[in-house]
Amino acid sequence: MLHQALEGLKGKVAIRSTYDNYIGGQWVAPVQGRYFDNPSPVTGQTVCQVARGTKEDIDLALDAAHKAKDAWGRTSYAERAVILNKIADRIEANLPLIAMVETIDNGKPIRETMNADVPLAADHIRYFAGCIRAEEGTIGEIDHDT
Template sequence: MIPETKLNSQYGLFIDGAWRPSADGKTFDSFCPATGDKLASCAEATQQDVDAAVDAAWRAFATWKKTTVKERATLLNKIADIIDAHTDELALIETLDNGKPIRETKNIDVPLSAAHFRYFAGCILAEEGTATMLDNTTMSLILREPIGVCLCVIKKQ
């Protein structure tokens, strides 16, 4: 029996600000390893979906690169605050999905996820450019600025 959670029966892909099914409609099921109960069906991304996500990220980058360091840090800290506000729920879902003890997901995994966003918020606030005189006539300038998008693909085995 799965403890009371707010799981949906099906999850799509979040691309370009909206939830959607995979391009070919395929899904995979996630099961609780402790009980074998089905947790949810999840959209299985295709190459077309990955390309759509990368294209959306590049479109968003046009605006994102113009945000200030403070705005980016504020957003990252907001993500951390949302994770913290949902620690119990996220820990339970993580435990149900992968079988880890709840004390580990609640006290390590979820808090470290929030800490990850706070760490990078701090990094971008603390990071400054440099100006170094290489000799009497040459100055080296280093400016820190967003240069592109990145993608992380996770495959469920």
């Protein structure tokens, strides 16, 4: 079953041999150049190597986040919700693929990643898109002091 699923992934997704940190919209090598093996609990074999982040990498990510916050802060609530819903759409459109990669990565049964983990991730994103739309900025008073 697993081997058939892995064969089905070929041509649909290329699991790279190495992953850097994703910072500011681009892949960035770790400052100290260190990586760790990411073995699959399914096979025990290394799936890929992943950047081992350090304080310097966190600082780069924080700098990128601070740089992006003003533009995101000027984005309307409606547009933020649209963006989040598009992310959820992409997750749902690629459900079998994401679920299989998640199973390979964490060893959970495919039925759980396919029917719970990945769909719930999309659902959570849709929930927050709805929260954004519902935010209207007023405060409800309980009494004159609260």
